Amino acid sequence: MEIIALVGNPNSGKTTLFNALTGANQKTGNYPGVTVSRVSGVLRTPHGNKFELLDLPGCYSLTPKAPDERITRDVLLGDQQGSELPSAVVCVVDASNLERHLYLVLQVIDLGLPVVVALNKVDLAEKLGLRINVELLSEELGLPVVPCQANRGKGVLDLKHAMRHPLPHPSRRKWQASKQTESAIHDLTAKLESEGMQKPSAHAVHLLADAGYRGEDQPALDPSIQSLAVDLASVCAREGVSTEEEISQARTQWVQSICKVAARRQGVDAQAGGLTTSDKIDQVLLHPVWGWAFFVGLMFVVFWSIFSLSEYPMGWVEMGIDALKQGVSTLMPDGDVKDLVNDGVIGGVGSVVIFLPQILLLLFFIGLMETTGYMARAALLMDGVMSKVGLSGRAFLPLLSSYACAIPGIMATRSMDSAKQRLLTILIAPWMSCTARLPVYSLLIGMLLAGYGAAVQALVLGGIYGLGTVSALFAAWLLAPKVKGEEEVSHFLMELPSYSKPDVSFIVRHLVERAWSFLRKAGTVILGLCILLWALETYPKPKEGSPAADDPALALEQSYMGRMGHAIEPLVKPLGYDWRTGTALVAAFAAREVFNANLAISYSVEEADDEDKFLEQLRGKLAKATWPDGRKVYTPLTTMSLLVFFVYALQCLPTTVVVRRETGSWKWAIGQLVGMTAVAWLAAFTVYQVGSLLS
Amino acid sequence: MIADIASDLKVDSAMTLSKASAGCQLRIRQLAGSACQRLREIGFCEELEISKLSDGRNMICSVCGTRLALSKKLGDQVLVEMV
Structure with a gap:
């Protein structure tokens, strides 16, 4: 089945559009060798064509900083191991943010693939007084532009129409660089062509536009090509031309010129005019006093809920495990096999599955914080504290997830753009007390404070969580100078999306996916370990x-x-x-x-x-x-x-x-x-x- | 030649985004520093009008209606002028 890739900036409505285009026909897997999820679905056009729609990780550009952004670039260049080069790309653009989102569109056009632009959130753009001339935009870009409103399903059919066979012709590169850079692109393209590389000119532009791409280990590229790119870039540098700087500037200039004619801001402009509702909420939630009070209160509610509300579903899981054991006891004759099934398999796997409700509850709160837009604010607030130990506010989400289980926490670091920060976060994440430690803490605290009330015991439990957290931050402070990474300290740069109602369907989908992946792990790795433990004990x-x-x-x-x-x-x-x-x-x-x-x-x-x-x-x-x-x-x-x-x-x-x-x-x-x-x-x-x- | 001098003068009269006061409407004159490309990709492009909404360790700016938070060090790499 031919592949169509879906790309877009974070917060462009890409996932909503993906859901609208594919409905329930989705499957989640992993890219080989990495833990970045590969989400794809089946897209059927009104003409009866069937495509695999691949939802690529959101990114601001194809010059990646984080591992998940690297996947997007590699899939689109055809460099990703185990993934075919897409036949076409749907680029999701937030119409209310056209100037910012067209940069990525230009980079995708440079790949030489057929592109369709999905101009999402047109209603919001109109509300903000932005009038977009869709025909002119389409003409200038040289590709179909389809206005849509993914959250209401508007324009989705038109988008499917645009993907009928034959797919639109690839558009040509829009920008022009200096003579030196153009000549370097030409020489490099010729070399790539002679090597039989697919998409030679796309690779050539990328090699010259991204110093990281020509410097880092690329299995799909011959080292001689990378060294030629390095040489050509140095020749340009000697003549006072930075190829990266020039290409990125040429792209932004082209974007600005097209926006001047195809998108006009009229009437009330939210950026020039008064504060938006989100700004007013931010005045409270990012306030040095009220913001922190809200944050601490929210964290208290989250953890209180995890410990108290999860008792009920955990009880049900326990009842299920007991019923299963009972069933096995009556059905199977006594012997090693019965012991293995009851104690090794059901008992062992059951002792892990019982934490699923707590993990899902924490992930539910994380989903709420993410879809309402609060997570970015929490990261911004925490940046001040975390920077004191050499971490960025971006480490907040992975560390918070680690209180449920270190594994999703460690996997959440893949969206962090600094390799050093990512490694530091991974190294300290297991010191955030995960839910698996709770039964041990309960046993020991109950023994230690047998004569004291529940309040004192809860306080000590809080202290133990605090000990782990403070130690983790202290360890980060100690390790930060020792962990090798980029010379330049990575600075905080983050989009604060407007506040919105929580997207319950997204949260439910995410929870089902997480629950399934947890159960799969329990049925494979943990099952194996439980059988081994049982054998060692028996x-x-x-x-x-x-x-x-x-x-x-x-x-x-x-x-x-x-x-x-x-x-x-x-x-x-x-x-x-x-x-x-x-x-x-x-x-x-x-x-x-x-x-x-x-x-x-x-x-x-x-x-x-x-x-x-x-x-x-x-x-x-x-x-x-x-x-x-x-x-x-x-x-x-x-x-x-x-x-x-x-x-x-x-x-x-x-x-x-x-x-x-x-x-x-x-x-x-x-x-x-x-x-x-x-x-x-x-x-x-x-x-x-x-x-x-x-x- | 005259155009170059005029451009240099404009850059000279510019200040960094970190130094600009909160609540100001600003135009980006130039990006200078190691994070130029990252800043440009997220939306801080030359000639674009932005407004600085709040100050602090991390400042918040409105760029084409979107709120972007960036650290002081990054703000130092964005040269702006008052509109």
């Missing part, structure tokens, strides 16, 4: 008639996992833990959430239907546990040391795998795992040993 099986055969705690002690726990006891003893806790910690390195269940087996706690009852029983057993000399294992100091260990340790293999994929190197992934474990050990050691000395 084998070697105790001999028939031996004491361990009737005692699950003893059987665990003799299993591979128990042996590992004993082996690492010298390492965990200085932290105040016995071999059983050590065993649970080893298991928790695959996924933190198995810690409680593992401890329960070690201390022979029966499973209970009610989570509170289970935790109560486990706390009771832990409180009675003693060392061989009769001293208690779980003193308040041990509990505090464990809490600190869980705040800092990176006990999540899927995160390490994602970090490897996002940073493209095992060096960072392993470094992060080792570094965080070392910090966790040292912090827990300090708490326990200093506490012991003082008490």
